Structures are given as structure tokens and as C-alpha cells.
Amino acid sequence: MGLCEKAEGLFTQPQKHNSKKMKLNLKIWREGGQYKKGQFVNYQLDNVSEHMSFLEMLDVLNEQLIAKKEEPVSFEHDCREGICGTCDMVINGHPHGPNAGTTACQLHMRFFKDGDTVTIEPFRAKAFPVIKDLVVDRSAFDRIIQAGGYISVNTGQAQDGNAIPIEKGTASRSMDAAACIGCGACVAACPNASAMLFVSAKVTHLATLPQGEVEAKRRARNMVKQMDEEGFGFCSNIGACEAECPKEISVENIAILNSEYLSAAFTGGKE
Amino acid sequence: MSWFSNFSNSSIGNKVLVSLTGLFLSLFLVVHLAGNLQLLVDDGGAAFNSYSEVMSSNLLIKIVALGLYAAIIAHAVKGILIYVKNRRARGNIKYAVKTGSNSSWASRNMAFLGSLIFIFIAIHMAQFWFKFKFGYMENHPDLTHYDVVVTGFKQTWIVVFYVLAQIALGYHLLHGFQSAFQTLGVRKGKYTKLIQNIGVVFSIIVPLAFAVIPVLVYMDVYPLGAFTVIPGQPLEASH
Amino acid sequence: MSVKLDSKVPAGPLAEKWTQYRSTMNLVAPNNKRRIDIIVVGTGLAGASAASTLGELGYNVKCFTFHDSPRRAHSIAAQGGINAAKNYQNDGDSVYRLFYDTIKGGDYRSRESNVHRLAEVSRNIIDQAVAQGVPFAREYGGLLANRSFGGVQVSRTFYARGQTGQQLLLGAYQSLSRQISLGSVEMYNRHEMLDLVVVDGKARGIIARNLLTGAIERFAAHAVVIATGGYGNVFYLSTNAMNSNTSAAWRTVRRGALMANPCFTQIHPTCIPVSGDYQSKLTLMSESLRNDGRVWVPKNQEDAKAIREGRKTANEIPEGERDYYLERRYPAFGNLVPRDVASRAAKVACDEGLGVAPTGLAVYLDFAAAIERYGKSRAHSLGLENPDKATITQLGEKVVEEKYGNLFEMYEKITGEDPYKTPMKIYPAVHYTMGGIWVDYNLETNIPGLFALGECNFSDHGANRLGASALMQGLADGYFVLPYTIGQFLSGEIRTPHIEPTLPEFDQAEKDVRDRIDQLINNDGSQSVESFHRRLGKIMWDYCGMSRNAEGLKSARQMIVELRKEFYKDVFVPGSAEDYNPELEKALRVADFFELGEVMVLDALNRNESCGGHFREEYQTPEGEALRDDENYAYVAAWQYTGWDEEPVLHKEELVFENVELKTRSYK
Incomplete structure (x- = not known):
């Protein structure tokens, strides 16, 4: 037939x-x-x-x-x-x-x-358990964002979009980090199954902009805490994440996250 | 102090400890190398022995030495704990196809390289430091520190072992140096290239110099005749 | 069921309707909001923005997506930008102009009041997005940059490289994530809505399948909001994501909601052409490319044939032998005519045997002129005197790369051809569906308590959507319209206790869902779901695609009905219903596409005129332009589905134009 x-x-x-x-x-x-x-x-x-x-x-x-x-x-x-x-x-x-x-x-x-x-x-990481065949559970990423990967602004509270001028290069650097698609390839590529590239991309995206700088310390602290709780490995700066990232997110973001986190720990005040 | 325990228990806090101890140990390498280079002075060991004397009697040095031992232990123990933690994070099933093209070999084998270096340090310390500290010198009053070292470096296997260990150190530093600055959040923007380059130079020069010393002693070549330092006297040519 | 279409458009002058209405509409007090549950289905721009805003207001929100994360919704794929009447460029833009462009672009088949409201709140969207940290493109002075899109003569499109949809969705997703962490929104990932539960005439819950376990779960609430996107995948091949589907929306139609203007489908002119029969989806090349790209085909068929057979390349066709047909036919707008016009013109060119791909279905989008223009300008600003051609090209390519680099890269990845050196090949493809669930001014369907937002409603784009307006509408609905208008309904529900999912209506709906699943999974068939979907898509594309005629539509309807029967007789769904089973998910979706497809064909057949994306071959001017019939068809066709082998019932909402004059759309 x-x-x-x-x-x-x-x-x-x-x-x-x-x-x-x-x-x-x-x-x-x-x-x-x-x-x-x-x-x-x-x-x-x-x-x-x-x-x-x-x-x-x-x-x-x-x-x-x-x-x-x-x-x-x-x-x-x-x-x-x-x-x-x-x-x-x-x-x-x-x-x-x-x-x-x-x-x-x-x-x-x-x-x-x-x-x-x-x-x-499939992607192999303890924090990404296999669901079936090649399908894994990446909900850990959602929980990390929920821990602080946002700017706390309610609908309707915004001032005019042009009220804060943002230097073209700054906006562009923020965009470079914001291009992350949250696929988890960084975790899959990392011999340590670390999620630092993902977390750092979000931290950099928001901390680079004046709107996001206000709560940058709190954000870095809370996102790293959640990342640790999800059971990802510790970053040892191997760089496989950057090499495999489909959006070519730079490991420089990890350095930025580290410095944000350090400054949060030492000067960030009480949580 | 809960912020401090939160920090030091966090993944980044752990790594900061490893990177700070690592940088401290790198600094120590430079100091140690400066001392060791006196082995190459063609003065029958006078310079080395006086250096050795200062190192083993000065109180400040003793305190710093305690810090050094602590740093070695902390760096090694934390390193191994992180390694174990990271193995677990990867899960029980390994990839069937392993690829090395996305990262440097050294960066993936820091724990292995570090372990080699740790074994080296243990043997190295047993060979010299232990002898100097715990009675060997008293039992052999005719020997100076210099004699013990030079005798040691006349054994082929020791020299080979030292050279191999320095290769391991070189690779460990090749990744570790810039990685430490990355963890401290410094390796970014315009500093990236600078730190990378210094790291490469550092991790070639320092281990190379360390490796050259036993080789030259083994071959009875003492190229540094020019200056020596005698405590209490101005620098002068020793020829 | 009796249906009464009341658009509930408030009285008063157009420009003041929304402000006045907003100030006088009923509110729900904060203490009562805490007692009210709302279900939001879908987490694209409309769903995520609505869920987070409702959460901020204090309602108890349950939010659903079939994806593994809210961030995967297909809004993420929108490339070019988002319109807003900010007039930052001082080029004469205004709320009225955006309103007018949208009405005209939609070929006068949308509701004036809704469109005006959309234009009004468009400005707030940009402010909101900036505050959320959306990294829009900036000028050197630090202010927001704009670009132009098709169908308009001002620059009002805001963009974040070629990833505007992604960045806006991440903004909404992050707001949603914040509400999840605050506990005001409960998120259900990997849950697909399979039915709506109506109790005493009001929408009170949904039945959803947990896609991981296969469990059928019940969720009850005071109101249900669906924001589940468009149905372009009824054509099988479209620029929609593979999993985009109509099922959630269609299930509300099966429970009494109306499907409005389903035949209004947008065919996007600049997509990468089909390369083979294994093809699973089509990739869009942003409309922004038409700012600088020139569309052409060879003037004569011999050249086109030679190109198709690989004997000639585009660059070998001399300037005089090329037909820049959009510039020739529409000098006023040139390459920036609206999508429907550009698509049809490409089809005409290919039908005349001038297509340039081996399939015969492609035209060129050429950047050589732009590269030369930009190269000269850059050389001039660098102070280079008499630069040679290679230098100009090199400089020009750099400028083009800055503007469209990621799109060019995407094109090269897919086709293996370098668009800097040879012109891109493009062809129209299904992209967006203007039709959708009928809603009134409050975005409420004819089922009280059921609201529809974003692409899944019909309200704002008429018969054709302008570029960069989908993002605008999704966010307008979710951030700035529904959160107010839902109060009109909910203010009457403050005494209604929590809805119990044990009501008999829930029993019945769950049973219906289980029966549908059992029927599919136990079917002793031999053909894959995919193969049926492909065949349905082929029918839809051939007879209800870029151009339609009565005869074709009649036979298409028959074919769809027969294919549907064959589907239920011979489909094979592997695996089990109590497990993660993508084939079963697909089967349920394709089953709904059959029913929708039939109504689309019926709607296209009913509408004896050409307007926007709906082109009936019988109704065209001698020059081949669309011929609208405002006398007889200036209405919204809202279809009531009554079951297999029953005639759907047509309800009409007459469109009243008090503020714009109905004109023949001309871009000449």
C-alpha cells in the first residue's frame, strides 16, 4: 500500500x-x-x-x-x-x-x-538525571534563576526606557552574556559538571546594566547558593564549557561572577 | 561570622581557598628557587650553607614555614575533596566517547598532577628536610647541608625523579596560575592576556630552573661564580 | 448552546476609551485577591507576563507549560524586534500612527478599539522591558536604537540583535521566576492542557497530562487564561517550533469557545527554502533583512532554468537581466512592503518559472548593493580616497556583519552557502496565525472566566500582522491589559469559594481525556503520526496556503475529513500512556489539527474576498492585487464547532470603523 x-x-x-x-x-x-x-x-x-x-x-x-x-x-x-x-x-x-x-x-x-x-x-551530570533515552531533567537551571536571576521590578513600576542612558559597549557586553539559551551544554561538557558558565552568564547579563546592579550582590550570593545545593560540581576553570557552548559564552563571565561573589561575601552585608 | 562560614562552605569559597594557597605556594617557589640557585655557586657550598643556616634558625622564617606546611596541606586536601566532589557531580555513568579537544590536558588533570607533586614533596622532604631537622646532621657532624644535597643529586634516579616532578609542576602551574586569578575574579577584560602570558612564562621558567639545578650538580657544573652573599659583609666578587 | 457575541467595547472617543475604562472598571481588593485562583496555560510572552503580573497583584496563580522550562516557549525565536510608538526618532510616529498602520496593515479586519489600546500600551512595554534588564540595542549616546520594519514609514522597532524575542521572553521568564520564588505562582512544567472544565457555564479548571509520568491531573480555579500561541503547525512545515500546537486552544473551542477568522494565516516572505522531503521545519530569516536586502529573480526563464540546473550562478546574471520586482511593482515601499504582499509577489515570480532553487521555489535576497553602499560610506568616513572595489567590499561586509552577522551565520549553517558572496535564497513560509480564539475587549472569550491572550486570540492583527507586532501584542496582553480586565470578571467571584476539582464536570472532562488517549494508544494501526501530519500539512498548504480558490477549498475539506477518518483507523502510537511518550503527545495534537484544519478551510471558503494573508484567486484586481469586499465581509467570522460531521455554526461580529476610512491598501 x-x-x-x-x-x-x-x-x-x-x-x-x-x-x-x-x-x-x-x-x-x-x-x-x-x-x-x-x-x-x-x-x-x-x-x-x-x-x-x-x-x-x-x-x-x-x-x-x-x-x-x-x-x-x-x-x-x-x-x-x-x-x-x-x-x-x-x-x-x-x-x-x-x-x-x-x-x-x-x-x-x-x-x-x-x-x-x-x-x-545524553547529557551526563548528577544534577541532570536522565528521564528517558537522550532526555534529561534540567529543572535545576530554573531553580537557580528563581533564586535570584532577575531584577525585582513589578509591572508598571518602570520609568521611561531612555531615562538611564547605557553606554553602547555596556549594553553589548550585557547582551553577549544574555545570549545564553540555558541548554546545559556547559554542564555536560565540564568534567566537573559545573554550572558556573550558566550562572555567570545570568549574573553578568544583569550586573553589567545599571538596572541590575542594585541587587547584584544579593543575586550572586543566592544564585551560587542554589547552584551548590543542586549538586553541580565546582568550577576548576577548565574551559570546556566555553569551547562547547553553542552561543560561545565567554568564561570571562565566570571571573565576573567570582568577583561579584567575593565582593558580596565581604561587603554585601547581612542577608 | 555566619557570612564567613557561608562563604567558605560555598563552591566559590572552596576554590578561593585553593587559589590563594596555590598563589602563596607559587610565591614560595620563587623564594625557594632563589635559595636553591646558590647550589650552583662555585664556592664549595658556602653561600648555600649560610642560606640554609638562616632558613633553619630565623624565627620569622619558622613561623612562615608553619604557614607553608598548612598551605600545602590545605591546598592538597581541598584539592582532593573538590576532585571527589566533582567526580560525584558528574554521575555514575561516564561518556562513552571521551574528547580532549575542548580543553587543555593539564586543566583536566590537576588532581593527578597535584598528587604527583605531593608525592615529590614527601620524598623531597624526607630526603632533606627530615634529615636536617631530625638528628641526621647531629649523627654526621662532618657534613654540611650542602654536602647532603650534593650527595643526593649525584644519584641518577634522584635527578631523573626531580626532573620528572618539575615537568608535573610545570603543567600544574600552566593551568593553576591563571586559574587562580580567574577564581579570584581578576582574570577579565584587559588583564586576561597579561595574566595568561605571565602564567605561561612562570610555569616554564620556574620548573625549568628547579630542574636544571640537580642536573648541573649531577654533571658537576657550577656556572654561578660571580657573586655570593656572606652575612654581614657587602657584596663582593668571589673570584 | 446559544452564543451571543458582545465585544464589550466601552463607549467614548477612541483615544480615551482605555483610560476611561481602566479608571472605572471593577477592582478586586487585595484581601480578596489572595482567595482567588487563576490558571494560566502557556509561558510565552503573553502567558509568562500575565502569570507574573497576576502573581504580583496577589492572586494565586497556577502556571502550566508542556516544555521542560517556561523559558523554552516559542516567543524565544522571534528575531527582529518589537514595535512601540515612542517616537524617539522624531520621525513623526505617534500612538495614532501605530494604530493606523496596524489597522491598515491588517487590511481593515481588526477591531479599532483593541488596536488603539495596543498602540497606547506599546510604550509601557519598552519601559518595562528596559527595567527588567532587556539589553536592547543602544546608540553611542546611550539611548535606545530603532530600526524599520515592513509596512511602515517610521523607525519604531526596538531590538536586541537578532534575538529580541529571546531577550523579551527571558525578561518575562525572570519576572515569572521571581513570583515562583515568592510563592505567588505555582509552576507546572511538562504539563500539557488536554481539556477545559466548564462548570455552570464558567471556565473553572483544566485537565492536564503530566508528560513525565502520563498521569492525568485536575486543576481548578476561578478563571482560566490560555496563552498557548498559534496554530501554524497545521501546515506541518512552518517556522513554528516543532511542538507548537493548537490543542489547548482547540479544546476550549470543543467546550464552546469560538474560533475567529481561522483562515487568516501569515506567510512570511523571507524563510530559507525547503531542501528535501525529510524537512521537519522551516527557518525564518528576519524581516529586518529587507531593510538592506534587495529581492530579485532573473528577468527571463532561461536564466532561471540555468540557475536551477546549476549551469549559472546568481552573480553571473547581469544587472540588466534582473527583475527587482518589489521595487518595480511597489516603488513607495519597495522591498519593505508588508509580508502578505511580499510573499504573494514571490509566489507569482516562481509560478512564472523564475524561481532560482532546484525546487523552483526560491527568490534572491541580495546584499551586494548594501555592501557597496556601506563600504563607500565607511571608506569615506575613514578618509580613504579612491578606494578599490575589494576594499569597499571588505568594509561593506563588515558593516553588514555588524547589523546582521548572526542571521548570516545562521543562513550559512543551514545552507552551507556564504550570503556575503552569493545572494540568499528565500521563499515564503507559514509563520503566524492572525486568527484565533474570539475574545471581547476584556480578552474574555464567550465562555465567562476563560481568557485568551497573545497569538492564540484573534484580536489585533486583522488579516495580516505587521512585523515586530507579535511581541508587542503578547506583552501588551499579559502585562498591561489582562491584569486589569480580568478584574471585571473576578470582582463578581469574590464570594465564590475555592473550586473543588471533585465536581462531576471534572469527572466527565477527565473521562473524555482518558477515552481520547485510550483510543489513540490502543489503535491497531500501521502509520506514524508524523506521516499523517505531513499529509495534512500538504493539503493545507496546497489549498489553503498563499492563494486559495473555492473549488480547491471544497475538495480540501473533503480530503481532510477522509484523512481524519484514516488517522483514527490506521494511526500507530508506540509506547505506553503511563510514561514519557512524545509520540502520544504528537498524536493528540495532530488529532486536533484535523478538526481545526477543516474549520480553516471552511472559513476561507466563506470569505469571498481577498484581504491580507487570505488571497482568494477569484477576487483580485487586474494587476493581481487583493480585492477586498468591505460591503459584505467587514466582520469577524467566529466559528462554533459542533462535532465531527456536523456543520460548524458561523457567528458574525460586524467591525465598526469610526476612526479610519476603509481604503484599498496601496503600497505603490
Whole structure:
């Protein structure tokens, strides 16, 4: 019955230009469902187009699994344009794959070769427990933000947006830090599973701006306290976080957080 | 003082302790190196022995030395505790594919390098400091500190061991130096490059100089003939 | 169920309606607010801003998202900016002008009073966002920077690089997080609303599925607010996030809310074209690119064919052989015509065989002229005399990189082509849905106690939304409208005790949900949910996409009904209902898309005119422009769903224009 075939090629003419097709060996971590304890399972995928995104390649695998009435591989994803921070997987040892400044959803198959073996694992950290297959629980990040990652202003209390001029460079540095998408790749990449890059990006984003400076000390103290309680490791300035960060957030933010925290501890007054 | 216990129990507080002790130990390395260089003075050990004499009798030095022992213990113990804590934070299952391309080897192996250095310090202290402090010199009144050191450095395995230990120290410093400034929140903005560069120079020069000393003593080469310091007298050429 | 559409627009002059109304509306005293529970579903700009503001006011808020964190909502993906009538540029902007541009841009199919209110509060949004720490772009003097967007002749768009949506959402998310930490908002992540519970005619709760455990849970409250976004994913391929869906909103329709103007879909002109059949979603290139990019196709079909077959490249087409069709057809606005106009023009060009991708479906967006212009200007300010072409290009590329660097990078990542060297290829794609749940001036649906905010309501954008206005509307609704207007309803509820989720209505709703899930998970089918979704999307795109006609719409409706039947007969949903199961989530969503899709087609068929994003081939001018019929269709079409194989019932809200004159929209 041709229903499935009919569904293909609906939106476009099949590609005529020389798009390469490749064969991949996938080694994917499965956990939950029939794979109680968690294990790697090998899959072979033919006819992978170089124009596919990495997640579209996994879609194709899942379609094949479903056709065989097997459970598809669970992985999280949403916007598929590198901004929501939902996708989270370690590809060949790199969170979000080997390309710099790229989320897994932006990674395209033209960076792989015919016959490659691709190992896909979940983010590994005690503070990010595995939920199923490649899906992990990153709610610790939410709790860290709740501990102080905001400016305390109620709706309607604001003065005119131009009332406080902010130097262009200052706004830009704040924006560099604010670009963090909260995906957790920094934790996944860090041999210590430290969340310092994430926390420092938020602290820097807000502390750099005059609006956020007011409660900067309190913020640094409370966010670090929550970070410690969540069971993340201690930063030893390895720098893998920066190297793997899909938004290329700088470890300089960590130095800024450290100095904020130190000054909070010694001059921040009573909590 | 609850703010202090909050601070020192926090992740950043812990690391600040490690970085401060680390920087203190780095400073000590410089002082120690300055003393050791006198081994290379071609004066039959006079300079070294007088230095050694001052080091073992001056009260202030003794107090600083206590601080030094404490710093070594604190740096090592905290370092190991943080290492254990960090292993746990990573979880029970390791990545199947390990990659080293996203960070330096030294930064990932500070605990290992530190342990090597700690073993070295233990052997080093047993070899000299223990002998100097606990009776060996009394039993051998004919020997000076200089004699003990030079005799030690005539053994091939000791020299090899010392050189290897300095390589470990070099890598440890290569990451540790700038990491300490990062933890103290200084390594940012325009200081970043400066601290990085000083760190690289420091972690090459200091261990190299330390390693050169036993090698030269082993080869009976004493290149520093120029000046020596005799307490109570102005500097003069010793030729 | 009888339906009465009362827009509850307050009396008085347009510019004073909101101020007067706000000063006279009923309030809930602080001690009573503590006793009132509100459910907010969705944590995008509208949901998060509403939940946090209601929490600040002292209500007990329960907030829901199907994401793992409120910060993932799709508002985060908005790139270009947010409009506000600040007139910081002194270029003649005003509240009235923003109001007028929005009404005109929406092709006169939105409610005057709502749009004017939106323009009024737009100014407060910028202030609020700045205070929250949103790092908007600044000028050297430290003041806020602006840029232009399509369909307007002033610069009123505020932006934070190409990540404005992200930064505004993080601002709202952080406010929400603060309320969570203060205990005024209880957050439920990974919970998907699967039904609305109506008790005695009022919205009193929801049934949600815990996506981690599969548990079906009941939540009761005095009022329910949905802010669950648009339904663009009914087309399968769209710029929406993969998980964006209509289910929460559609379930309220199944409980009696009305679906207004569902056929008004925005097709965004600048998206990266489709590259293959595995494609899962489309990526938008910000409209801000049209500030500097020039849209063109080759003048003759041979050149286009040669490009498609890879025998020629864009750069080999001489200037004289290029057709900058937007500049030619619409000289007044040029490349900055509104989205619907630009999209249709691209479709016309490709239909004429002038498309430039192997699929035939792409046009060029070219930055060469901008690079040269900026390069010359930069060389001039650097004092370079007679700079050579390479220097100019180099300097110009740098300026373009400063302005659009992250967008260019994104394009290169996806396509592997360098847009600095060869023009970008773009094609229209489904982006936003102007239609949505019918609401009155209070943003309340026809079910008392049920409110709809942001993209999921229909209220402000008429038949076409202007760029950078979605963020504005989401935040206006959540920060500055609903928190006041909800008091109108809740002031009558202060004597209502806590709603108990043990009422028989909750039993029934939970049973309905369980039945739907059981039916899907136990179905002995063979086809994947994805394959059905793809086929539905294809029908919608082909017959209810950029251009529509009566014949196509009629057959599309039939096809959708048949596909829906096939879905329930042959869909296969793997896994278990009592577990984390994304396939089951998807199945429930696609099931709702079938029902919505049918109503969209019906609405498009009913509206015998062309306006905004709704282009009926039968109704066009000889030049191919949209032909509106204000005589017969200046109304909101609000559809009441009555069940499978039943005719939905059409309710009309006549649109009254007292302040603007209905004109043929012209951007020429």
C-alpha cells in the first residue's frame, strides 16, 4: 500500500542536484521502556542526505523504528533553529556535536562522512538525571534563576526606557552574556559538571546594566547558593564549557561572577 | 561570622581557598628557587650553607614555614575533596566517547598532577628536610647541608625523579596560575592576556630552573661564580 | 448552546476609551485577591507576563507549560524586534500612527478599539522591558536604537540583535521566576492542557497530562487564561517550533469557545527554502533583512532554468537581466512592503518559472548593493580616497556583519552557502496565525472566566500582522491589559469559594481525556503520526496556503475529513500512556489539527474576498492585487464547532470603523 510513499516528496520535487547520500552507524544510548538499565543500541541508517539536519536524521530513524513497531528514540527538541535551548545530546563526545557555536538542531549532515559511526549520548551530570533515552531533567537551571536571576521590578513600576542612558559597549557586553539559551551544554561538557558558565552568564547579563546592579550582590550570593545545593560540581576553570557552548559564552563571565561573589561575601552585608 | 562560614562552605569559597594557597605556594617557589640557585655557586657550598643556616634558625622564617606546611596541606586536601566532589557531580555513568579537544590536558588533570607533586614533596622532604631537622646532621657532624644535597643529586634516579616532578609542576602551574586569578575574579577584560602570558612564562621558567639545578650538580657544573652573599659583609666578587 | 457575541467595547472617543475604562472598571481588593485562583496555560510572552503580573497583584496563580522550562516557549525565536510608538526618532510616529498602520496593515479586519489600546500600551512595554534588564540595542549616546520594519514609514522597532524575542521572553521568564520564588505562582512544567472544565457555564479548571509520568491531573480555579500561541503547525512545515500546537486552544473551542477568522494565516516572505522531503521545519530569516536586502529573480526563464540546473550562478546574471520586482511593482515601499504582499509577489515570480532553487521555489535576497553602499560610506568616513572595489567590499561586509552577522551565520549553517558572496535564497513560509480564539475587549472569550491572550486570540492583527507586532501584542496582553480586565470578571467571584476539582464536570472532562488517549494508544494501526501530519500539512498548504480558490477549498475539506477518518483507523502510537511518550503527545495534537484544519478551510471558503494573508484567486484586481469586499465581509467570522460531521455554526461580529476610512491598501 503506497500511503507512506505518497507522504514522501509531498512538499518538493525530489532533489535532482548532486546531493550526497550516506550510510551511518548510529550508537545511541537507550534508557527506559524496554531498556530498563540503560545501554547503547546500534542502528544502521542508509540514504542519509547531506542536507538534513542532525535531528531530521533522527526523525528518519524514528520513522523507521515506528514502522517496525518499535519505540522511537526519545530526544528533546523544539524550535530547531538554535535558540530555544531544548535540544540536548552529546554527539561523538561533544555536547551539540563537534561544530563550534552550533546547537544539535543546527548541525547538518554534510559534516559527516559515509560510513561514519556516530555515538549519541545524553547529557551526563548528577544534577541532570536522565528521564528517558537522550532526555534529561534540567529543572535545576530554573531553580537557580528563581533564586535570584532577575531584577525585582513589578509591572508598571518602570520609568521611561531612555531615562538611564547605557553606554553602547555596556549594553553589548550585557547582551553577549544574555545570549545564553540555558541548554546545559556547559554542564555536560565540564568534567566537573559545573554550572558556573550558566550562572555567570545570568549574573553578568544583569550586573553589567545599571538596572541590575542594585541587587547584584544579593543575586550572586543566592544564585551560587542554589547552584551548590543542586549538586553541580565546582568550577576548576577548565574551559570546556566555553569551547562547547553553542552561543560561545565567554568564561570571562565566570571571573565576573567570582568577583561579584567575593565582593558580596565581604561587603554585601547581612542577608 | 555566619557570612564567613557561608562563604567558605560555598563552591566559590572552596576554590578561593585553593587559589590563594596555590598563589602563596607559587610565591614560595620563587623564594625557594632563589635559595636553591646558590647550589650552583662555585664556592664549595658556602653561600648555600649560610642560606640554609638562616632558613633553619630565623624565627620569622619558622613561623612562615608553619604557614607553608598548612598551605600545602590545605591546598592538597581541598584539592582532593573538590576532585571527589566533582567526580560525584558528574554521575555514575561516564561518556562513552571521551574528547580532549575542548580543553587543555593539564586543566583536566590537576588532581593527578597535584598528587604527583605531593608525592615529590614527601620524598623531597624526607630526603632533606627530615634529615636536617631530625638528628641526621647531629649523627654526621662532618657534613654540611650542602654536602647532603650534593650527595643526593649525584644519584641518577634522584635527578631523573626531580626532573620528572618539575615537568608535573610545570603543567600544574600552566593551568593553576591563571586559574587562580580567574577564581579570584581578576582574570577579565584587559588583564586576561597579561595574566595568561605571565602564567605561561612562570610555569616554564620556574620548573625549568628547579630542574636544571640537580642536573648541573649531577654533571658537576657550577656556572654561578660571580657573586655570593656572606652575612654581614657587602657584596663582593668571589673570584 | 446559544452564543451571543458582545465585544464589550466601552463607549467614548477612541483615544480615551482605555483610560476611561481602566479608571472605572471593577477592582478586586487585595484581601480578596489572595482567595482567588487563576490558571494560566502557556509561558510565552503573553502567558509568562500575565502569570507574573497576576502573581504580583496577589492572586494565586497556577502556571502550566508542556516544555521542560517556561523559558523554552516559542516567543524565544522571534528575531527582529518589537514595535512601540515612542517616537524617539522624531520621525513623526505617534500612538495614532501605530494604530493606523496596524489597522491598515491588517487590511481593515481588526477591531479599532483593541488596536488603539495596543498602540497606547506599546510604550509601557519598552519601559518595562528596559527595567527588567532587556539589553536592547543602544546608540553611542546611550539611548535606545530603532530600526524599520515592513509596512511602515517610521523607525519604531526596538531590538536586541537578532534575538529580541529571546531577550523579551527571558525578561518575562525572570519576572515569572521571581513570583515562583515568592510563592505567588505555582509552576507546572511538562504539563500539557488536554481539556477545559466548564462548570455552570464558567471556565473553572483544566485537565492536564503530566508528560513525565502520563498521569492525568485536575486543576481548578476561578478563571482560566490560555496563552498557548498559534496554530501554524497545521501546515506541518512552518517556522513554528516543532511542538507548537493548537490543542489547548482547540479544546476550549470543543467546550464552546469560538474560533475567529481561522483562515487568516501569515506567510512570511523571507524563510530559507525547503531542501528535501525529510524537512521537519522551516527557518525564518528576519524581516529586518529587507531593510538592506534587495529581492530579485532573473528577468527571463532561461536564466532561471540555468540557475536551477546549476549551469549559472546568481552573480553571473547581469544587472540588466534582473527583475527587482518589489521595487518595480511597489516603488513607495519597495522591498519593505508588508509580508502578505511580499510573499504573494514571490509566489507569482516562481509560478512564472523564475524561481532560482532546484525546487523552483526560491527568490534572491541580495546584499551586494548594501555592501557597496556601506563600504563607500565607511571608506569615506575613514578618509580613504579612491578606494578599490575589494576594499569597499571588505568594509561593506563588515558593516553588514555588524547589523546582521548572526542571521548570516545562521543562513550559512543551514545552507552551507556564504550570503556575503552569493545572494540568499528565500521563499515564503507559514509563520503566524492572525486568527484565533474570539475574545471581547476584556480578552474574555464567550465562555465567562476563560481568557485568551497573545497569538492564540484573534484580536489585533486583522488579516495580516505587521512585523515586530507579535511581541508587542503578547506583552501588551499579559502585562498591561489582562491584569486589569480580568478584574471585571473576578470582582463578581469574590464570594465564590475555592473550586473543588471533585465536581462531576471534572469527572466527565477527565473521562473524555482518558477515552481520547485510550483510543489513540490502543489503535491497531500501521502509520506514524508524523506521516499523517505531513499529509495534512500538504493539503493545507496546497489549498489553503498563499492563494486559495473555492473549488480547491471544497475538495480540501473533503480530503481532510477522509484523512481524519484514516488517522483514527490506521494511526500507530508506540509506547505506553503511563510514561514519557512524545509520540502520544504528537498524536493528540495532530488529532486536533484535523478538526481545526477543516474549520480553516471552511472559513476561507466563506470569505469571498481577498484581504491580507487570505488571497482568494477569484477576487483580485487586474494587476493581481487583493480585492477586498468591505460591503459584505467587514466582520469577524467566529466559528462554533459542533462535532465531527456536523456543520460548524458561523457567528458574525460586524467591525465598526469610526476612526479610519476603509481604503484599498496601496503600497505603490
